[in-house]
Amino acid sequence: xxxxxxxxxxxxxxxxxxxxxxxxxxxxxxxxxxxxxxxxxxxxxxxxxxxxxxxxxxxxxxxxxxxxxxxxxxxxxxxxxxxxxxxxxxxxxxxxxxxxxxxxxxxxxxxxxxxxxxxxxxxxxxxxxxxxxxxxxxxxxxxxxxxxxxxxxxxxxxxxxxxxxxxxxxxxxxxxxxxxxxxxxxxxxxxxxxxxxxxxxxxxxxxxxxxxxxxxxxxxxxxxxxxxxxxxxxxxxxxxxxxxxxxxxxxxxxxxxxxxxxxxxxxxxxxxxxxxxxxxxxxxxxxxxxxxxxxxxxxxxxxxxxxxxxxxxxxxxxxxxxxxxxxxxxxxxxxxxxxxxxxxxxxxxxxxxxxxxxxxxxxxxxxxxxxxxxxx
Amino acid sequence: xxxxxxxxxxxxxxxxxxxxxxxxxxxxxxxxxxxxxxxxxxxxxxxxxxxxxxxxxxxxxxxxxxxxxxxxxxxxxxxxxxxxxxxxxxxxxxxxxxxxxxxxxxxxxxxxxxxxxxxxxxxxxxxxxxxxxxxxxxxxxxxxxxxxxxxxxxxxxxxxxxxxxxxxxxxxxxxxxxxxxxxxxxxxxxxxxxxxxxxxxxxxxxxxxxxxxxxxxxxxxxxxxxxxxxxxxxxxxxxxxxxxxxxxxxxxxxxxxxxxxxxxxxxxxxxxxxxxxxxxxxxxxxxxxxxxxxxxxxxxxxxxxxxxxxxxxxx
Ligand code: SF4
Ligand code: SF4
Ligand code: SF4
Ligand code: SF4
Numbered sequence: 001x002x003x004x005x006x007x008x009x010x011x012x013x014x015x016x017x018x019x020x021x022x023x024x025x026x027x028x029x030x031x032x033x034x035x036x037x038x039x040x041x042x043x044x045x046x047x048x049x050x051x052x053x054x055x056x057x058x059x060x061x062x063x064x065x066x067x068x069x070x071x072x073x074x075x076x077x078x079x080x081x082x083x084x085x086x087x088x089x090x091x092x093x094x095x096x097x098x099x100x101x102x103x104x105x106x107x108x109x110x111x112x113x114x115x116x117x118x119x120x121x122x123x124x125x126x127x128x129x130x131x132x133x134x135x136x137x138x139x140x141x142x143x144x145x146x147x148x149x150x151x152x153x154x155x156x157x158x159x160x161x162x163x164x165x166x167x168x169x170x171x172x173x174x175x176x177x178x179x180x181x182x183x184x185x186x187x188x189x190x191x192x193x194x195x196x197x198x199x200x201x202x203x204x205x206x207x208x209x210x211x212x213x214x215x216x217x218x219x220x221x222x223x224x225x226x227x228x229x230x231x232x233x234x235x236x237x238x239x240x241x242x243x244x245x246x247x248x249x250x251x252x253x254x255x256x257x258x259x260x261x262x263x264x265x266x267x268x269x270x271x272x273x274x275x276x277x278x279x280x281x282x283x284x285x286x287x288x289x290x291x292x293x294x295x296x297x298x299x300x301x302x303x304x305x306x307x308x309x310x311x312x313x314x315x316x317x318x319x320x321x322x323x324x325x326x327x328x329x330x331x332x333x334x335x336x337x338x339x340x341x342x343x344x345x346x347x348x349x350x351x352x353x354x355x356x357x358x359x360x361x362x363x364x365x366x367x368x369x370x371x372x373x374x375x376x
Numbered sequence: 377x378x379x380x381x382x383x384x385x386x387x388x389x390x391x392x393x394x395x396x397x398x399x400x401x402x403x404x405x406x407x408x409x410x411x412x413x414x415x416x417x418x419x420x421x422x423x424x425x426x427x428x429x430x431x432x433x434x435x436x437x438x439x440x441x442x443x444x445x446x447x448x449x450x451x452x453x454x455x456x457x458x459x460x461x462x463x464x465x466x467x468x469x470x471x472x473x474x475x476x477x478x479x480x481x482x483x484x485x486x487x488x489x490x491x492x493x494x495x496x497x498x499x500x501x502x503x504x505x506x507x508x509x510x511x512x513x514x515x516x517x518x519x520x521x522x523x524x525x526x527x528x529x530x531x532x533x534x535x536x537x538x539x540x541x542x543x544x545x546x547x548x549x550x551x552x553x554x555x556x557x558x559x560x561x562x563x564x565x566x567x568x569x570x571x572x573x574x575x576x577x578x579x580x581x582x583x584x585x586x587x588x589x590x591x592x593x594x595x596x597x598x599x600x601x602x603x604x605x606x607x608x609x610x611x612x613x614x615x616x617x618x619x620x621x622x623x624x625x626x627x628x629x630x631x632x633x634x635x636x637x638x639x640x641x642x643x644x645x646x647x648x649x650x651x652x653x654x655x656x657x658x659x660x661x662x663x664x665x666x667x668x669x670x671x672x673x674x675x676x677x678x679x680x681x682x683x684x685x686x687x688x689x690x691x
Contacts, residue, residue: 052580053580053646054487054491054645054646055645055646057580072496075644075645076582076645085582085613086612086613086614160512162496163408163496163498164408259414259415259416259439260413260414260415260434260439262438262586262589262590262642263589264584264585264586264588264589264590264642265582265583265584265585265586266584266586266644269582269584269644270582270644278611280610280611280612282610282612291612293611293612293613296584299585299602300598300602301598301602301604347407347408348408349644351434351586351590351641351642351643351644352413352414352434352590352642353406353407353408353411353412353413354413355407355408357407358407
């Protein structure tokens with residue numbers, strides 16, 4: 001899909017919803033919060049951030065449990081809500097006495113409406129980026145799309161971003177609306193909610209939150225205050241113009257970047273925009289299932305051919321692939337910015353401190369100067 | 377420890393200048409608090425980036441595996457013991473190495489510190505025995521001994537066991553620590569409790585394998601969990617497969633693990649998988665009076681056979 005088309009679609013979606021909802025802002029008294037959640041549970045499965053031991057994760061919220069909004073961001077991104085780490089696709093039996101033996105049958109899954117509460121704007125925008133991969137003109141991933149269609153994304157604006165957040169220079173921001181159906185902002189003893197789509201409107205109705213509010217100013221001032229608190233940035237302006245082969249061929253730079261990498265899956269698994277998966281068949285006795293699991297370009301076996309040959313056999317090649325994909329190939333292919341929303345998870349969690357902000361700046365700088373050198 | 381950095385640079389420059397080594401492996405300052413990045417230096421200018429402080433918890437022996445160059449490597453106590461194991465297992469040759477020994481007073485625990493302060497940790501500095509933390513909620517100071525990594529708090533081999541040069545005089549070894557209090561607690565559990573304990577321990581595991589990959593012992597070209605022909609372990613988030621990975625990996629480290637803590641430190645979700653390796657470490661001590669990586673003169677108990685083995689089953 002070309003960029004023009006993407007922009008068109010995005011605009012269509014936003015315009016559509018703006019028309020439908022007239023950009024309604026609704027006030028939710030915190031006293032009514034839990035009651036609203038209970039009403040929502042009649043129509044939705046609710047998912048929200050929950051603190052487990054040390055970190056916050058997205059979890060189903062059973063009756064009586066409210067999402068915990070006292071968090072910076074979840075340890076693992078929200079991508080698992082539509083794209084679980086392990087997902088059964090088919091099941092089959094190898095028992096030849098059964099009539100349906102050797103037939104792949106789709107695994108029944110629950111695609112009833114669900115709503116994720118408190119997804120950060122970066123994670124919501126990331127869902128839109130991942131969609132570029134799972135929803136194309138030629139291929140539509142039915143599992144991802146069904147889960148996505150079933151989900152209402154209720155975001156929570158970031159009023160206290162982390163020191164590692166760089167969303168504002170990664171095509172996103174603490175009040176960014178892309179990918180969201182509703183954007184909530186904390187406003188003392190109430191939440192104010194910007195209803196962005198029809199899905200969002202239905203959600204608000206189901207909750208019984210309909211009292212309009214004059215709170216546009218809260219969003220505007222909140223947005224600029226939050227953006228000002230983002231202290232961390234990346235330069236991406238020259239990535240597009242950088243010469244791919246020159247960038248790719250700078251072994252010295254890649255050795256410097258990749259030396260410490262241990263090729264774990266941390267950076268890609270925690271990333272909201274990484275979308276790679278692996279298909280596995282598992283048979284227990286006569287019962288088999290075919291599933292897909294997240295995979296990672298940082299794992300050596302990611303690219304091993306059946307011949308045993310591995311075209312990306314060294315760590316330098318794998319690290320280069322990760323950054324080139326996010327910061328160059330993606331940029332060139334989709335013209336939708338970088339494949340990173342600046343959530344900072346990989347920065348915080350890489351066990352050896354490989355920092356995408358540093359790499360992005362190196363690539364941006366190197367690309368431009370070298371491109372000139374090559375041409376000139 | 378500031379002088380450690382200076383001394384490491386001084387030694388490194390000399391080694392590079394005299395062509396004793398082709399590269400130095402050490403740490404450079406990290407981009408976020410309490411993190412340093414393993415790094416290499418090939419020239420005198422590169423050397424200026426090298427640092428040493430209480431955030432050098434990654435095990436540098438891991439960066440020596442199968443390298444062909446002549447290498448100068450900074451090594452704290454546990455690193456040096458893993459270097460010994462690496463040499464015994466032919467992962468590097470002693471002659472290739474110039475070991476710059478770093479007497480160690482322990483590394484600080486980034487997760488513990490994050491849990492002790494308000495808000496987000498923004499900056500951490502240290503003066504000798506004190507750790508000063510600036511967070512979004514204010515400032516706090518801790519005695520370094522209060523915020524050590526769990527393995528460092530009970531470490532009894534802080535000084536390198538092999539080295540060519542030391543950056544400072546040896547530090548006193550800790551003698552009054554109870555290394556296995558936590559393991560004994562688990563040993564005392566009944567089977568159901570223990571099952572529940574390990575269930576809970578690994579429940580957040582995302583199978584990123586950072587623990588395995590941070591470990592200098594885990595150098596197999598294809599790990600058993602990655603092997604596809606035949607496939608030993610399922611690759612999904614099935615808890616049985618997750619536990620199988622952890623239990624088997626721990627056994628592969630038996631008699632070799634130095635309790636360096638790199639695995640626990642590397643885990644993005646804070647799992648203490650060391651509870652498995654520590655139990656095996658304790659068994660090796662109890663059964664064979666063996667501690668890994670202390671000498672180049674004898675091999676780990678589980679990788680060789682002695683004709684005078686007291687056990688019958690092996691004869
Ligand atoms: S960059 Fe960091 S998190 Fe990613 S594979 Fe390398 S060591 Fe692991
Ligand atoms: S690359 Fe890193 S900072 Fe960017 S979206 Fe992924 S995890 Fe977040
Ligand atoms: S298992 Fe963990 S503690 Fe033991 S040597 Fe490996 S990384 Fe160090
Ligand atoms: S590092 Fe942690 S999350 Fe990753 S595989 Fe090991 S225990 Fe699991």
